[in-house]
Amino acid sequence: MVVLSVPAEVTVILLDIEGTTTPIAFVKDILFPYVKENVEEYLQAHWEEEECQQDVRLLRKQAEEDSHLDGAVPIPAASGNGADDPQWMIQAVVDNVYWQMSLDRKTTALKQLQGHMWRAAFKAGHMKAEFFEDVVPAVRKWREAGMKVYVYSSGSVEAQKLLFGHSTEGDILELVDGHFDTKIGHKVESESYQKIASSIGCSTNNILFLTDVSREASAAEEAGVHVAVVVRPGNAGLTDDEKTHFSLITSFSELYLPSST
Numbered sequence: 623m624v625v626l627s628v629p630a631e632v633t634v635i636l637l638d639i640e641g642t643t644t645p646i647a648f649v650k651d652i653l654f655p656y657v658k659e660n661v662e663e664y665l666q667a668h669w670e671e672e673e674c675q676q677d678v679r680l681l682r683k684q685a686e687e688d689s690h691l692d693g694a695v696p697i698p699a700a701s702g703n704g705a706d707d708p709q710w711m712i713q714a715v716v717d718n719v720y721w722q723m724s725l726d727r728k729t730t731a732l733k734q735l736q737g738h739m740w741r742a743a744f745k746a747g748h749m750k751a752e753f754f755e756d757v758v759p760a761v762r763k764w765r766e767a768g769m770k771v772y773v774y775s776s777g778s779v780e781a782q783k784l785l786f787g788h789s790t791e792g793d794i795l796e797l798v799d800g801h802f803d804t805k806i807g808h809k810v811e812s813e814s815y816q817k818i819a820s821s822i823g824c825s826t827n828n829i830l831f832l833t834d835v836s837r838e839a840s841a842a843e844e845a846g847v848h849v850a851v852v853v854r855p856g857n858a859g860l861t862d863d864e865k866t867h868f869s870l871i872t873s874f875s876e877l878y879l880p881s882s883t
Protein backbone atom coordinates (compact mmCIF):
# COMPACT_ATOMS: atom_id res chain seq x y z
CA MET A 623 0.00 0.00 0.00
CA VAL A 624 1.18 3.54 -0.83
CA VAL A 625 1.74 5.63 2.28
CA LEU A 626 1.73 9.41 2.33
CA SER A 627 3.30 10.92 5.42
CA VAL A 628 1.38 13.91 6.76
CA PRO A 629 3.79 16.76 7.56
CA ALA A 630 4.27 17.23 11.31
CA GLU A 631 3.02 20.84 11.17
CA VAL A 632 -0.43 19.68 9.98
CA THR A 633 -3.11 19.89 12.68
CA VAL A 634 -6.19 20.28 10.48
CA ILE A 635 -7.50 18.03 7.72
CA LEU A 636 -9.84 19.82 5.31
CA LEU A 637 -12.10 17.58 3.24
CA ASP A 638 -13.83 18.08 -0.07
CA ILE A 639 -17.00 15.99 -0.42
CA GLU A 640 -17.87 15.07 -4.03
CA GLY A 641 -15.16 12.78 -5.42
CA THR A 642 -13.27 12.73 -2.09
CA THR A 643 -15.45 11.49 0.77
CA THR A 644 -18.40 10.61 -1.44
CA PRO A 645 -18.73 9.04 -4.89
CA ILE A 646 -19.40 11.51 -7.71
CA ALA A 647 -22.10 9.02 -8.79
CA PHE A 648 -24.08 9.70 -5.59
CA VAL A 649 -24.10 13.42 -6.36
CA LYS A 650 -24.73 13.08 -10.11
CA ASP A 651 -27.16 10.14 -10.06
CA ILE A 652 -29.11 10.78 -6.84
CA LEU A 653 -28.75 14.32 -5.48
CA PHE A 654 -28.84 16.29 -8.74
CA PRO A 655 -31.66 14.33 -10.43
CA TYR A 656 -33.73 14.80 -7.25
CA VAL A 657 -33.46 18.57 -7.75
CA LYS A 658 -34.22 18.44 -11.47
CA GLU A 659 -37.26 16.22 -10.96
CA ASN A 660 -38.68 18.18 -8.04
CA VAL A 661 -37.72 21.82 -8.48
CA GLU A 662 -40.97 22.95 -10.05
CA GLU A 663 -43.15 21.14 -7.50
CA TYR A 664 -40.94 22.47 -4.67
CA LEU A 665 -41.30 26.07 -5.86
CA GLN A 666 -45.06 25.67 -6.26
CA ALA A 667 -45.37 24.32 -2.70
CA HIS A 668 -43.04 26.81 -0.96
CA TRP A 669 -43.32 29.95 -3.13
CA GLU A 670 -44.96 32.11 -0.47
CA GLU A 671 -42.42 31.17 2.23
CA GLU A 672 -39.69 33.64 3.16
CA GLU A 673 -36.91 31.05 2.80
CA CYS A 674 -38.03 30.28 -0.76
CA GLN A 675 -38.29 33.97 -1.63
CA GLN A 676 -34.75 34.51 -0.28
CA ASP A 677 -33.54 31.67 -2.53
CA VAL A 678 -35.28 33.29 -5.51
CA ARG A 679 -33.73 36.70 -4.73
CA LEU A 680 -30.26 35.14 -4.62
CA LEU A 681 -30.89 33.27 -7.89
CA ARG A 682 -32.13 36.49 -9.53
CA LYS A 683 -28.99 38.35 -8.40
CA GLN A 684 -26.86 35.53 -9.81
CA ALA A 685 -28.86 35.61 -13.07
CA GLU A 686 -28.10 39.35 -13.39
CA GLU A 687 -24.38 38.65 -12.92
CA ASP A 688 -24.62 35.84 -15.50
CA SER A 689 -26.49 37.90 -18.11
CA HIS A 690 -23.36 38.21 -20.30
CA LEU A 691 -22.92 34.42 -20.49
CA ASP A 692 -23.94 32.43 -23.53
CA GLY A 693 -27.37 30.81 -23.00
CA ALA A 694 -27.92 32.51 -19.61
CA VAL A 695 -31.53 32.36 -18.40
CA PRO A 696 -32.81 35.61 -16.84
CA ILE A 697 -35.16 35.75 -13.83
CA PRO A 698 -37.38 38.83 -14.16
CA ALA A 699 -37.48 41.29 -11.28
CA ALA A 700 -40.62 41.22 -9.13
CA SER A 701 -42.67 44.41 -9.57
CA GLY A 702 -43.24 44.63 -5.81
CA ASN A 703 -46.96 45.42 -6.22
CA GLY A 704 -48.06 41.76 -6.04
CA ALA A 705 -49.27 41.86 -9.65
CA ASP A 706 -46.68 39.36 -10.96
CA ASP A 707 -47.89 36.01 -12.19
CA PRO A 708 -46.19 33.44 -9.90
CA GLN A 709 -46.41 30.73 -12.59
CA TRP A 710 -44.41 32.85 -15.02
CA MET A 711 -41.82 33.62 -12.33
CA ILE A 712 -41.61 29.97 -11.21
CA GLN A 713 -41.01 28.85 -14.81
CA ALA A 714 -38.15 31.36 -15.13
CA VAL A 715 -36.56 30.05 -11.90
CA VAL A 716 -36.96 26.42 -13.05
CA ASP A 717 -35.34 27.25 -16.42
CA ASN A 718 -32.52 29.09 -14.68
CA VAL A 719 -31.87 26.16 -12.29
CA TYR A 720 -31.85 23.73 -15.24
CA TRP A 721 -29.42 25.94 -17.12
CA GLN A 722 -27.07 26.26 -14.14
CA MET A 723 -27.22 22.54 -13.45
CA SER A 724 -26.51 21.67 -17.09
CA LEU A 725 -23.17 23.44 -16.58
CA ASP A 726 -22.63 21.99 -13.06
CA ARG A 727 -22.27 25.52 -11.78
CA LYS A 728 -21.22 25.93 -8.14
CA THR A 729 -22.91 29.25 -7.43
CA THR A 730 -23.95 29.96 -3.85
CA ALA A 731 -27.48 30.69 -5.11
CA LEU A 732 -27.95 27.32 -6.80
CA LYS A 733 -26.33 25.44 -3.91
CA GLN A 734 -28.55 27.17 -1.35
CA LEU A 735 -31.75 26.16 -3.16
CA GLN A 736 -30.49 22.59 -3.70
CA GLY A 737 -29.69 22.28 0.03
CA HIS A 738 -33.17 23.43 0.98
CA MET A 739 -34.68 20.90 -1.41
CA TRP A 740 -32.57 17.98 -0.13
CA ARG A 741 -33.52 18.77 3.48
CA ALA A 742 -37.00 17.28 3.12
CA ALA A 743 -35.70 14.16 1.34
CA PHE A 744 -32.99 13.46 3.95
CA LYS A 745 -35.22 14.20 6.93
CA ALA A 746 -37.97 11.94 5.58
CA GLY A 747 -35.38 9.15 5.19
CA HIS A 748 -35.82 9.04 1.40
CA MET A 749 -32.09 9.57 0.86
CA LYS A 750 -28.92 8.50 2.66
CA ALA A 751 -25.54 9.94 1.76
CA GLU A 752 -22.85 7.57 0.59
CA PHE A 753 -19.29 7.73 1.90
CA PHE A 754 -16.34 5.67 0.67
CA GLU A 755 -15.70 2.88 3.17
CA ASP A 756 -12.28 4.18 4.24
CA VAL A 757 -13.59 7.62 5.21
CA VAL A 758 -15.22 7.11 8.60
CA PRO A 759 -12.51 4.82 10.09
CA ALA A 760 -9.77 7.21 8.94
CA VAL A 761 -11.51 10.33 10.25
CA ARG A 762 -12.04 8.65 13.63
CA LYS A 763 -8.34 7.73 13.74
CA TRP A 764 -7.22 11.26 12.83
CA ARG A 765 -9.41 12.73 15.53
CA GLU A 766 -8.07 10.27 18.10
CA ALA A 767 -4.60 11.45 17.08
CA GLY A 768 -5.65 15.04 17.88
CA MET A 769 -6.36 16.32 14.37
CA LYS A 770 -9.22 18.72 13.70
CA VAL A 771 -11.37 17.78 10.70
CA TYR A 772 -13.21 20.39 8.62
CA VAL A 773 -15.23 20.18 5.43
CA TYR A 774 -14.97 22.59 2.49
CA SER A 775 -17.44 21.88 -0.30
CA SER A 776 -19.28 23.84 -2.95
CA GLY A 777 -22.41 22.27 -1.48
CA SER A 778 -23.96 24.61 1.08
CA VAL A 779 -23.07 24.16 4.77
CA GLU A 780 -26.68 23.14 5.33
CA ALA A 781 -26.40 20.45 2.63
CA GLN A 782 -23.07 19.25 4.04
CA LYS A 783 -24.66 18.80 7.46
CA LEU A 784 -27.53 16.86 5.89
CA LEU A 785 -25.07 14.49 4.22
CA PHE A 786 -23.03 13.88 7.37
CA GLY A 787 -26.14 13.71 9.52
CA HIS A 788 -27.96 11.21 7.29
CA SER A 789 -25.39 8.82 5.86
CA THR A 790 -25.25 5.10 5.18
CA GLU A 791 -22.81 5.09 8.14
CA GLY A 792 -25.39 6.74 10.40
CA ASP A 793 -25.16 10.24 11.85
CA ILE A 794 -21.46 11.13 11.56
CA LEU A 795 -21.83 14.88 11.97
CA GLU A 796 -19.94 14.78 15.26
CA LEU A 797 -16.80 13.76 13.36
CA VAL A 798 -16.57 17.22 11.79
CA ASP A 799 -15.27 20.25 13.68
CA GLY A 800 -16.69 22.76 11.21
CA HIS A 801 -17.93 23.43 7.68
CA PHE A 802 -17.12 25.91 4.91
CA ASP A 803 -18.88 26.56 1.61
CA THR A 804 -18.62 29.10 -1.19
CA LYS A 805 -19.76 31.89 1.13
CA ILE A 806 -16.10 32.04 2.22
CA GLY A 807 -15.02 32.08 -1.44
CA HIS A 808 -14.75 29.73 -4.37
CA LYS A 809 -12.65 26.62 -4.09
CA VAL A 810 -10.47 27.56 -7.07
CA GLU A 811 -9.40 30.86 -5.44
CA SER A 812 -6.40 30.83 -3.12
CA GLU A 813 -7.79 33.59 -0.85
CA SER A 814 -10.54 31.19 0.20
CA TYR A 815 -7.95 28.97 1.88
CA GLN A 816 -6.37 31.93 3.68
CA LYS A 817 -9.80 32.91 4.98
CA ILE A 818 -10.46 29.33 6.12
CA ALA A 819 -7.16 29.26 8.02
CA SER A 820 -8.00 32.60 9.71
CA SER A 821 -11.46 31.36 10.57
CA ILE A 822 -10.07 28.16 12.13
CA GLY A 823 -7.32 30.16 13.87
CA CYS A 824 -4.32 28.43 12.31
CA SER A 825 -1.76 29.04 9.59
CA THR A 826 -2.35 27.76 6.08
CA ASN A 827 0.60 25.36 6.47
CA ASN A 828 -1.18 23.69 9.40
CA ILE A 829 -3.86 22.47 6.95
CA LEU A 830 -3.88 19.42 4.68
CA PHE A 831 -6.60 19.70 2.00
CA LEU A 832 -7.89 16.54 0.34
CA THR A 833 -9.70 17.06 -2.96
CA ASP A 834 -10.32 15.35 -6.30
CA VAL A 835 -10.04 18.58 -8.34
CA SER A 836 -6.56 19.72 -9.34
CA ARG A 837 -7.61 23.39 -9.78
CA GLU A 838 -8.76 23.40 -6.16
CA ALA A 839 -5.51 21.69 -5.10
CA SER A 840 -3.48 24.35 -6.96
CA ALA A 841 -5.42 27.22 -5.33
CA ALA A 842 -4.89 25.71 -1.88
CA GLU A 843 -1.22 25.10 -2.58
CA GLU A 844 -0.80 28.72 -3.69
CA ALA A 845 -2.11 29.76 -0.27
CA GLY A 846 0.51 27.57 1.47
CA VAL A 847 -1.86 24.70 2.30
CA HIS A 848 -0.59 21.10 2.00
CA VAL A 849 -2.64 19.13 -0.51
CA ALA A 850 -3.22 15.58 -1.67
CA VAL A 851 -5.34 14.77 -4.68
CA VAL A 852 -7.75 11.92 -4.06
CA VAL A 853 -8.17 9.43 -6.89
CA ARG A 854 -11.49 7.59 -6.61
CA PRO A 855 -13.52 5.42 -8.98
CA GLY A 856 -15.58 7.70 -11.23
CA ASN A 857 -13.41 10.79 -10.74
CA ALA A 858 -12.15 12.82 -13.70
CA GLY A 859 -8.72 11.72 -14.91
CA LEU A 860 -5.57 13.72 -14.18
CA THR A 861 -3.00 14.86 -16.69
CA ASP A 862 0.52 13.42 -16.50
CA ASP A 863 1.74 16.77 -15.16
CA GLU A 864 -0.89 16.74 -12.41
CA LYS A 865 0.01 13.16 -11.52
CA THR A 866 3.65 14.14 -11.20
CA HIS A 867 3.07 17.39 -9.37
CA PHE A 868 0.57 16.38 -6.68
CA SER A 869 0.73 13.75 -3.96
CA LEU A 870 -1.97 11.22 -4.86
CA ILE A 871 -3.96 8.90 -2.62
CA THR A 872 -6.67 6.40 -3.51
CA SER A 873 -7.90 5.88 0.07
CA PHE A 874 -7.75 7.91 3.28
CA SER A 875 -6.03 4.87 4.86
CA GLU A 876 -2.94 5.79 2.83
CA LEU A 877 -2.34 8.86 4.98
CA TYR A 878 0.19 8.26 7.73
CA LEU A 879 0.15 10.57 10.72
CA PRO A 880 3.57 10.58 12.41
CA SER A 881 1.84 11.26 15.75
CA SER A 882 -0.37 8.15 15.52
CA THR A 883 0.67 4.55 16.11
Ligand SMILES: CSCCC(=O)C(=O)COP(=O)(O)O
Nearest residue numbers: 638639640775776777781782
Ligand atom coordinates in the same frame (compact mmCIF):
# COMPACT_ATOMS: atom_id res chain seq x y z
C1 LIG B 1 -22.44 18.74 0.03
S1 LIG B 1 -23.60 18.91 -1.07
C2 LIG B 1 -23.56 17.92 -2.46
C3 LIG B 1 -22.54 18.13 -3.44
C4 LIG B 1 -22.62 19.37 -4.25
O1 LIG B 1 -23.65 19.98 -4.47
C5 LIG B 1 -21.40 19.84 -4.81
O2 LIG B 1 -21.37 20.80 -5.56
C6 LIG B 1 -20.16 19.15 -4.39
O3 LIG B 1 -19.04 19.86 -4.63
P1 LIG B 1 -17.64 19.54 -3.89
O4 LIG B 1 -17.07 20.88 -3.68
O5 LIG B 1 -17.88 18.78 -2.63
O6 LIG B 1 -16.84 18.73 -4.87
Ligand SMILES: [Mg+2]
Nearest residue numbers: 638640641834
Ligand atom coordinates in the same frame (compact mmCIF):
# COMPACT_ATOMS: atom_id res chain seq x y z
MG1 LIG C 1 -14.90 17.46 -5.21
